[in-house]
Amino acid sequence: MSNDVIVVGGGVIGLTTAIVLAESGRQVSVWSRDPAEETTSAVAGGLWWPYRIEPTAAVGDWSVRSFAILAELAERPAETGVRMVDGTQAGIGMADLGPWAAELPGLRPAGAGELPDGSSVGLRARTPLLDMPSHLGYLLRRLEAAGGTVERRTLTSLAEAHAAAPSVVNCSGLGARELVPDPEVHPVQGQLVVVENPGIDEWFVSADHASADTVYVLPQPYGVVLGGTARENVWGLEPDPAVAELIIARCARVHPELAKARVLAHRVGLRPARRAVRLGAERLPDGSLRVHNYGHGGAGVTVAWGCAQDAAELVGRS
Template sequence: MKSIEVVVVGGGVVGFSTAVCIAEALPSCSVTLVAEKFSPDTTSDGAAGLLFAAKFPDIPLERQRRWFRDSFDHLLAIAQSQHSPEAGVMLSSGWQIFKEVPAEKKPFWSELVIGFRFMSDRELNQFPDHKFGHAFTTIKCECPTYLPWLEKRFRKAGGQVQQRKVSSLEELSSSYDIIVNCSGLGSKTLVDDSQVYPVRGQVLKLEAPWLQHFIRAGDGMTYIYPGIHGVTVGGTRQEGDWRLQVDEGDTKSILERCSRLVPSLSRAKVLSQWVGLRPSRRNPRVERELVQLQGHRVPVVHNYGHGGWGVTLAWGTALDALGLVRQCLHETHLHAKL
């Protein structure tokens, strides 16, 4: 009896989350993950990895809430298990601060994190330029640790991993029954999606073990995220900018902005600097289609375009992608092969 061959394209947090979901839930499928780059060389590896979200304009809020909740619950279970240090997943408490009171005081995810409340005046006193804020506990997921842990989990579920560049879906269609596209920014060329664009992000890692709480400016431009090995500070949000080299002007700006919020950071040692391109899109694309490839129709499931919210939404959209793979199996009668 021949198993169904599924290929997942993409080795970042969305690709590996999706591959794990499929391999663990559908043992009748043989799942292969193919990517050009793996940790520590993926965009996910530089992500600060703190869970909260922005709203996408055209996706039902209930679906976005489900993506967030599924990811949060999945990572919370890891944070509370013995796997926490090995997976690089931990709880993190802190503040999101605003110079003006936002139109929407309570974000849609406020009930899904832990202990969400508005900041007290006493807490806000430490940020004199800010008038309003949220205090809550969320999860920090450190991808340089989490991705190898996911890969191990994927292999344990029988998954196989190949390192190579995929230039077209055609080159996969003769070997695989279902293609799952988690290629992020690569989808611009792989599936010719002109809606995908890079948003350049630059971050620094500092040695500041005295810092315990995250701080994020409401506009998302300035943030300080303590982690297991150092404090990630940022950032930049440069749309359509493909530069991957460190920009000294950005470094200076990041250090100045973060030190204004936390003066002691001016004494911190810079451990490393990193630049990545967020795979952005007006809305993430989580859907399926039948694509004509080499004379036959192949089911393709897409899961990409998360922008700066890849870590936050990866497990939730992976579960959606799993549901779409199940539909493909059902509707194209691929299970007749089993």
């Protein structure tokens, strides 16, 4: 065996996990059905914020550790695709957040003049905002620099990876539904629209975790990402024109200039959701180690580095 570890899955969870392992001296190969630019991660809006993910206590710790790393990467935005950007979370107050909020520098209640019409409460924060195509490219380069490799592989079983390395880290996201198999893994479909930026430089989010419709406005170097939807157990990847119109209309109530912004792209992604993230290890009958790191729903970007560190630690105990 030429590899110490096979990481199954080439999205943001798999790549960050592989980087932590490779930079600790492991011989790592990522096996992924899709190239990074075609994974769900590439479609993500890219805002750091714990969203639709459990368990609460662990998520807070993973998020805080990830925040610290992303804040460092934001010092080199052209290289890493990470920027620190000011923004507003409408519809929630400090009491709605977990203990992790105390670790977020500059987080404060929004003043009345900082909220759109119809919002009576909200928060202001400066958080990482990732240009995901650019960031995934950075992760691939960093993995290569650490000696890791990426291979295009379509697996029908995790046993195929175990035949190539003594340790396997399962970061297969939605694919875990079949590969584990884990029927608890299911898609939460998200649709978004990318438009030309009419001059917006802050992010805005209003998301009820129980609602299938959300509002987010995320300024990126390539345009403004408008969202969105959160449709449980919907597998379709084709954008719905009627849904796109509603997304633009909701966002235009916050920034009226968006109503006439030229549409650049429509995107749909499937968040790999689960009742709670599965991050743990199991020893197989043949003595090989399997570490699971999947089920991050809509917060993979937010928790990726914290989860990667914990997954790598589990491998290190082997």
